Amino acid sequence: MLGSPLTNDFAVISLSDLLTPREVIEKRLDACNGADMVVCLYNPQSTKRAGYLEWACAIALRHKPPETHCGYARNAFRGGGAESRLCSLGELSEAQVDMFTTVIIGNSATKAIHGKLVTVRGYKR
Numbered sequence: 799m800l801g802s803p804l805t806n807d808f809a810v811i812s813l814s815d816l817l818t819p820r821e822v823i824e825k826r827l828d829a830c831n832g833a834d835m836v837v838c839l840y841n842p843q844s845t846k847r848a849g850y851l852e853w854a855c856a857i858a859l860r861h862k863p864p865e866t867h868c869g870y871a872r873n874a875f876r877g878g879g880a881e882s883r884l885c886s887l888g889e890l891s892e893a894q895v896d897m898f899t900t901v902i903i904g905n906s907a908t909k910a911i912h913g914k915l916v917t918v919r920g921y922k923r
Contacts, residue, residue, distance in 0.1 A: 799882040800869040801914025803902045807835050808917075813850045814841035827857040834861070836908060836917055839901040842870075851901065855891040858903050864888030867904040869915045870895060884910050 809830040815823060830837050837858065842851045858866070866887040873880045876898065885893065887903060895901060908917045 799871045799874050799880065800884070800902055801911070801916050803836055803869070803904060803908055803915040803917045804838065805917045805919050806905075806907065808838055809835050810838045810840065812841045813839055813843070813854055814847070824857060827854055828860065831858045831861040831903070834905045836905045837903040839903070841897055842895045842899055842901050844897050851893065851895055852891040854901075855887060855903075858887055862887055862903070862905075866906075867908045867910050867915055868902060869904075870899050870901045872896070872899040874900060884913065884915060 809826070811823065811826050811830065812818065813823060827837070839854060842854070864887050867884065868887050868890045869882060869884040870893055871880070871882040872895070890901070890903070902915060904915060904917060908915055
């Protein structure tokens with residue numbers, strides 16, 4: 799739905815702290831964003847965990863510029879009501895997300911091409 803943002807190294811991180819301490823999640827977010835990896839977030843927010851996407855974006859902004867290409871997809875391939883949107887990292891914290899949303903934070907090679915996220919692999923950067 800979002801394109802091809804995961805064509806190079808990437809990390810998949812849950813923002814749920816039910817089984818993983820928040821401090822561990824923060825270390826993972828900090829390390830992966832600091833290594834210029836594409837970061838895919840799941841469980842970005844729930845009614846009990848408001849503000850977690852904003853928190854994750856603040857960590858990403860320690861290492862990536864606000865213009866970094868991002869996107870999110872909600873209800874992807876769930877049989878109806880699917881939606882996706884591209885935005886910048888600076889705008890991402892305002893996104894309306896829930897437990898059915900997957901969030902992509904691009905890296906320095908991620909671009910928006912024809913309304914889709916594409917992470918260029920490096921052959922023709």
